[in-house]
Amino acid sequence: MSNDSDKPNNKAEKPRRSQLSYGKLDKDGFIHRSWMKAQGYPDHVFDGRPIIGICNTWSEITPCNSGLREIAEYVKRGIWEAGGVPLEFPVTSLGETQMRPTAMLFRNLLAMDVEESIRGNPIDGVVLLGGCDKTTPGQLMGAASVNLPTIVVSSGPMLNGKFRGRDIGSGTDVWKFSEAVRAGEMSQEDFIAAESGMSRSRGVCMTMGTASTVSNLVEAMGLCLPYNGSIPAVDARRQAMAHMSGREIVRLVRDDVRMKDIVTKDSLINAIKVNAAVGGSTNTVMHLLALAGRLEIDLQLEDFDRYSRDLPLLVDLMPSGRFLMEDYHYAGGLPAVMKKIAGFLELSAATVSGVSLGEQIEHAECYNDDVIRDIDNPVKENSGIWVLRGNLCPQGAIIKPNAASPELLNHTGRAVVFESIEDYHARKDLPELDIDEHCIMVLKGCGPKGYPGMPEVGNMALPKKLLEKGIKDMLRISDARMSGTAFGSVILHVAPEASAGGPLAVVRDGDLIEFNGEARSLNLKISDDELQARLEVWHANKPAPTYHRGYAKLYVDTVLQADQGADLDFLVGGSGDEVSRESH
Ligand code: FES
Helix, strand or coil: CCCCCCCCCCCCCCCCCCCHHHHCHHHHHHHHHHHCCCCCCHHHHHCCCCCEEECCCCCCCHHHHHCCHHHHHHHHHHHCCCCCCCEEEEEEEEEEEECCCHHHHHHHHHHHHHHHHHCCCCCCEEEECCCCCCCCHHHHHHHCCCCCEEEEECEEEECEEEECCCECCCCCHHHHHHHHHHHCCCCCCHHHHHHHHCCCCHHHHHHHHHHHHHHHHHCCCCCCCCCCCCCCCCCHHHHHHHHHHHEEEEEEEECCCCCHHCCCCCHHHHHHHHHHHHHHCCCHHHHHHHHHHHHHHCCHHHHHHHHCCCCCCCCCCCEEEEEEEEHHHHHHHHHHHHHCCCCCCCCCCCCCCCCCHHHHHCCCCCCCCCCEECCCCCCECCCCCCCCCCCCCCEEECCHHHCCCCCCCCCEEEEEEEEEEEEEHHHHCCCCCCCCCEEEEEEEECCCCCCCCCCCCCCCCCCCCHHHCCCCEEEEEECCCCCCCCCCEEECCCCHHHHCCCHHHCCCCEEEEEEECCCCCEECCCCCCHHHHHHHHHHHCCCCCCCCHHHHHHHHHHHHHHHHHEHHHHHCCCCCCCCCCCCC
């Protein structure tokens, strides 16, 4: 690694973008430098060496990212060591477990914040520090629209949860404990006692939930150093990796290797395949579609089914399996997984390490074949995401078959309809609710526009009277999302959503719904004429908008449907990094 701080980048003859501010000898240069010197920087800091932004989502109300303030210090060590200058800046932080009505409503707001913070400031490259579910996707989307050299350092997973002598998983065991309490199998006292045992350290959920899935997909896309997806948050090796990431981003700036040089269609397809092999979250469908939109890469909803259907599920982690993220890292992490599925991957894809993906995983080893199975002994033969079509979801819907009950993957049943999440909460446990285990629970009003923000409520808990009968799973359909830590036979992301006038809006109690997983079809068993007539009535009486101001109105007015990643329509694509006008 060169330490030649005065050398401009190799590809471009023009000076670094930071020099458009700090390299000027006039009044504007004075202003840019002088106010920065208030922080104690000597003259040579502005002599043309790479200026690296550290985009930090640290927050005490985003507990999963609460270790990132310390991680930033290790990134800075690496940047200084390599001859760059680190400048840390805060952006909106989104705590999945804390924000109402749902953190997803604000993912695009974070993306706007990240995009304009990067573009507006005199930096040459950026390190994205994120972790909790929506933080990394929002940062990736924003950074993609600017396209500077970019590297990701994630929070890393919490230590394994422990309760009464056994491992418990973030989220996954919350849903199980909650249903056990409702079924009378667990006391309220034990339920509360499990809280501290579940979250024992800083870091993201230690199941293969959305956060760990996304950090693994970032690794699969080559946007971070190896093992970023698995080193525990509090393991000193994460600090060392952060240090090395600081060194790498300086090299990326010197070589002018930008985000679009790393993330290509091939790397997105690699990510889809890795998502299948690790049993990743359904939420990544939306995030990868939105990221592809920012990068102007043609990625379609069907690609998730097409590229993942032959992949085996190798990683035996909750929610699909038994183990947790600590076990996964000690077993070899993502490099070990990718080595095992190397035959499915595009190994020539680039990485921020400066080597190809194939070279990066060449010497990877697996140290525990129970946690990361061999390809001839998978957890399940076919993994991935199924993409459904039919008159109930003309623009698509998805299901994660490895989290579902096999007998429900081909099922016809009577619809029991909840018009909103409030309707569901009010009626789900009423003794008179006309429902049995063969019925299909249908939830409306939880899509991007409807809630708004598309919350993780698609895995509706079963009615109490069915839990008491010992029923553990039913087919459920909604326009909502599902937590990456959740499980069950749950059809999600129905598009168009009910609040946008999709056919889901006109499903009635007692209608028959047919789901044929093998055929990837989801149909409401009424005639076309009947469906059309119901939709006409719905449109004539559609509810008035409930948001009249602020970001939520902007979101509801402009958000795209789930099959397009739920970005705001005017944010698709990018504006690059150039800002020609001065500030004074
Ligand atoms: Fe933040 Fe799970 S709630 S990662």
